[in-house]
Amino acid sequence: MQDTSKALPGFSYSRAFFEELVDTAMAHAKKLGASDVGAEASEGSGLSVSVRKGELETVERNRDKSLGVTVYLGQRRGNASTSDFSRAAIEQTVQAAYDIARFTAEDPVAGLPDEADIARPAEQRDLDLFHPWPITSAQAAEMALACEAAAFGVDKRITNSEGAGVSAQQSHFFSAHSHGFRGGYASSRHSLSVAPIAGKGSGMQRDHWYSSERNACDLAAPEAVGRYAAERALSRLKSRKVATRECPVLFESPLAAGLLGGFVQAVSGGALYRKTSFLADSLGKNVFPEHIDVVEDPFVAGGKGSSPFDEEGVRVKARKVVDGGQVEGYFLSTYSARKLGMKTTGNAGGSHNLTLSSRLTRAGDDLDEMLRKLGTGLFVIELMGQGVNYVTGDYSRGASGFWVENGRIAFPVQEITIAGNLRQMLAGIQAVGADAYTHGAKTVGSVLVDRMTLAGN
Template sequence: MRRFLLSSVQSASSVVTTAELHEEMREVETAVATALEQAQKLGSSAAECAISRSRGINVGTRLGEVETVEFNQDGALGITLYVGQQKGSASTTDLSSNAIRAAVEKAFDIARYTSPDPYAGLAPAELMATDIPDLDLCHPADQSADYALEQALACENHALQLDPRIVNSDGAGYSSHVGYRVYGNSHGFLAGYLQSRHSLSCSLIAKSGDAMQRDYSYTVARHKDDLWTPQQVAEDAAQSTLARLDSRKISTASVPVIFRADVANSLFGHFVGAISGGNLYRKSSFLLDHLGKQVLPEWLTITEQPHLRGALGSSPFDHEGLATTEKNIVTNGVLETYLLTSYAARKMQMQPTGHAGGIHNWSVSHGEQSLADLCRDMGTGLLVTELMGQGVNLVNGDYSRGAAGFWVENGEIQYPVEEITIAGNLKDMLKSIVAIGNDVDYRHGVRTGSVLLENLKIAGN
């Protein structure tokens, strides 16, 4: 099976260079410019065009056997044009002049028959990015099946040899992708940037008696040299899986809770949703009308840094061409800004904030305490290392999710626990953050350490 997969995709495994990507991106910029010109000739009052293209490989192995080898190359050109306040959109993967013309004409026809929307349109011209910095976001790597499988197999094989209690594997996976994003509009804005993303993961199953536990580990980076080695991923996955063996159930109680760094980002992810324009103008957020008000403890600040070189969340401009800038989202606990696209901003009679497409490298302030220090400060409580389910209501902030982790007594981890439900209200939870550790996880858009909450309800037996 492995021999067949390798031979069948070998011709697709050449290594792309940044020079080749730059040349291809310039050709795509020409296609975007052509689409915008066609839109103007048809009589549109405004138009925008975007394309994100990616090429790469995904491989998966399980128990030393190849499960998947997948090369992919995708990305369609999307054109949106406006006839007054009427909007039409179309897309094409064919970038020939005839195909572009047909897509633009289709978008124009659609716009003529849609209802006017007073809030539709491009982002303000004066807020377009004028400087497109090189943020060092693209580092192509070997995308051959041989190399990718070597990484995944080395990771999984090492993990399976670490401890006899590791009896099975859910597999290892390696991926490597490079590409670019180009955006242009009838304000005269037209720019693009290259990007890459590489990752390696491993999921294991361990057994003690008749009970089994599963856990995993992963690494992700723009540059493959910044990834953990296959051995490091394997050892972290093994350590996490073995630590969960002999899990117990606990009694229902109200206790302090620590969200470990790798799950703490989800807490701030709900915060992102609550201050995003779509939820705000629909009045479906528990933080409605909280701009300028305290939403976090006074000692806590969240800074957005979109121009960090080589960071996973960096971007020189957002999906509407707006300049991305460093700013405080929260200062000393006070909410400084909402996250608004131009559409949401017009709905709310505010200015867009450069967040079309998402956030950019949030850094959550923290102290000098390690995770062990947080456990000692907590005394007795729950350390959460896994969250399950979707029991979060952004309208009223009600929070209820399944969890697993470790029970802590006298500041020390005692034993793993499972089949727990933790519950509270997000507005109260965010304000009751006691401390944030220095064990910052850089694998997410929100960079935070472990988060200690004053008190939450936990339902066990």
């Protein structure tokens, strides 16, 4: 049954083999009496290497494979999976999913996506997501060591390191279900990171930086990553607390992506139909100021959030999620859409490439200009803890960064807490910088929020 003759580089199984595997599982489910069925076969492989203080620490290779089967008996659903691709194991897995469905309570909205929503093969674009990286463990170690050495070479005050690492990961899958969907693709994700420590004793400060891309050719140079991480750590030396007060807060661009993520979670189907969101019933309402737009684009070539269809095989599309501050769309799977009496938005599995922008942003609005707009207040470069209540929107997190006076950094700060409410924070965005940074599948510049509570001394 196995056919590896056409397997992609670094994989053991071909697309043709996965198609046969999925079709075998679906046919057996139908034979048992399933009203509908879906199946997905996948394989992943990778290399991860870490070093610390000039010495090799770990070399890890991962390889995994899986066949998942979902069986429907009317509106009862069962799911099972296996890593054994033998015919007997496939039939046992299908039987297990079938048996689970038999004894599961009926769910009025359970079921496969509507056929009209399915992404047909002709609609499935090649989005340039697969770039295998044939790096050896020795080459990866050399790269990580160069990154860490560059960090140590910046200044004698870089006294220690939590290590540097290189990771090369790739995977592919094929999925199909009985409402007519058939599709799959290969993808890759590679990264380089380092975490240097500056200073000594109780005055030590740590920071980190990384580069992550689908194509290893696009990774930042190891030396550049190391130097920048060291400069960040050094900038935090002699940090102190500040007095408790209310003040404007500027979020560094990688952290600003977290604010966008908070909005996405609050307008996603699960939170909405469970009524655990502070943005319930926000469709058509202003959540952001009028100068803010949020765009979703699943079709960015090489994008980390790009996909020709969602996890259910539903058609995806580029759209404006927020237009002039107003919420124009939620993030819904088939199930959550049915629970809400709405249509799927092609977001089973989450959002695609998101960009938050301001109509007020100008080309010269770099970080220095954003600090000038902040005036006197807090510039945050690190957040700690998970202090966000998505039911109420209450927000409270540990923070580190810099106190800014008259538009210029005065001194580094640590051991403080910033608090507010996400609804007021989103509505209080005064400016978005031109220093756009892509963190995962979210792109946003630094974000200036008009007022938060800073708890310090």
